[in-house]
Amino acid sequence: MRVVLLTLNAYDMLVGDGETVGGAQLQQVLIGRALADRGHDVIFVENDAEHKTETTVDGVRIVTRPSREDGNAILRAVLRLLDLTALLGRIDPDACYVRMPLFELLPTAVYCAVTHTRLVYGFAHDSELGTDPVVFESRLTDNAVYRRAIRTARATADVLVAQNAHQERLARKQYDCPVVRIPNGYEPRDDPGPSPFPDDRPVVLWVSTLRPWKRPELVLELADRIPEALFVIVGPAADEAPELYERVREGARQRDNVRFEGFVPYEEVDAYFAAADLFCNTSTDEGFPNTFLQAWAYGTPVATLTVDPDGIVSSEPVGVHGDGDVDRLAAAIDEALGDTERLGSLETGAREHFRRHHAIGAVADRYERVLGGSDD
Structure with a gap:
């Protein structure tokens, strides 16, 4: 089976270099590698950039297409559509997988409909199915026209994949195509590395890109209430909110029980999860956070303010x-x-919960069936 995964910015995670990380990209990388290990022809489609080269890593092929930064918005959109359609035609996939409401979903849906190629779409965030999707943050995408186009493209999918029961319930109400629920997976490292924490204080870890809806400033508030614990903040700045990054970093500098690490490479972050006593999530909502799995894989419990997919933390x-x-x-x-x-x-x-439900092998089994033609 030849499978295309439209990631556009998972290159750094695939090759183990750079500063681009993300939950949706991580799941695609893990699934893609697992499918490649099973003998499938797996191709990641990436936006071209100066540091990217077309290559094969861990059995996964990486191909690039022009990012089209110049010209007006309409011209760029047309060129991106033509570029991707031509690239998919050259690859001739058996199935395409998109996870996130990318603009590229639109030409992919058209290509798959015309060529009778299987299209699988995965929801990355609960709010994609709500009235105010936080994933539509740019001027181009935060409007009714774009949302309607994405909804129409999703409706052409052969299968929609939900991460949790909440997404599955809403998707079944909003779409007529088959919906399956497949939990996120993770593959812990045999040796996550030495502890990055220098003292014996209990450690509460927060890891994510510093976006407004992730509410990282609440970590500072928690640190003030629990002075005997060390709170560690890991994550890069979001392009749309650089001032939040600076504000939280300055707040951490003013507290002796907060350590602000900024960006930590994906290859090194497991050491933080393995050594922490608790992992903290302060987001307003999410799908099924990969960080929960990274924590649970190493036996680190989660402390969550609001997010609780399928009520797991509560039950x-x-x-x-x-x-x-x-x-x-x-x-x-x-x-x-x-x-x-x-x-x-x-x-x-x-x-134990991670072992039973989120080992990457079982998750890849489900994706192999769905991409191969099963609606189960």
Whole structure:
């Protein structure tokens, strides 16, 4: 089976270099590598850039197409459409997989419809199915016309893939095409590396791109309420919010129990997850955060303010939940860190939940069937 994955900016993660990371890209990289290991012909389509070359990494082929930065918006859109359609024609895939409401979904949907190529679309974020999708943040995409076009393109998919029960329920209401739920997967490293934390204080880790809806400034508030713990913030600035990055970095500098790491390469970040006592999520909403899986894979429980896909944190011994209230989350974190026996029980529960539900092999099995023609 020849499978195309439209990632556009997963190159750094594929080759193990650079500063571009993202949850949707990580899932595509893991799935693509797993499929390549099974003998499938896997091709990642990337935007061209000065540091990118067409190559093969871990059995995965990387091809590029012009990024089209010059000219007016309409001309760029037309050229991007033509470029991608021509590239797909040269590759001649059996299936195309898109995860995120990229502009490139539009020409891909047209190509797949005309050539009878299987199209699989994966929802990356809960808000894609809501009335105010946070994933549409640019001037080009944050409008009714673009949203309608993306919805129409999604509706042509052979299968829509939801990460969680909430997405699955909404997708079944909004679309007539088949919807399947496939959880995110992860593959922990045999040796994540030495602990990056220098002292014996309990560590609460926060990892993500610093975007407004991720609410990283709340980590500073939690640190003020739990001074005996070390709070570590890892992540790059978002293009749309560089001032947030600077504000949080300055806030961390003013506190002796907050460490601001900024960007940490994907190849090195597992050491942070493995050594932390708790992983903290402060987002307003997400799909199924990869960071939850990275934490659970190493037995690190999750402390979440709001996000709780499928109610796992509320119903299983894998972490603590703030139910949307910062005071409640601070109290839950403080209590967990102060109770060695309970923390140990959460660590065991997190590791066991990951093993049962999110090992990449089982997830790749599902994608292999869906991309190959099954709606199950």
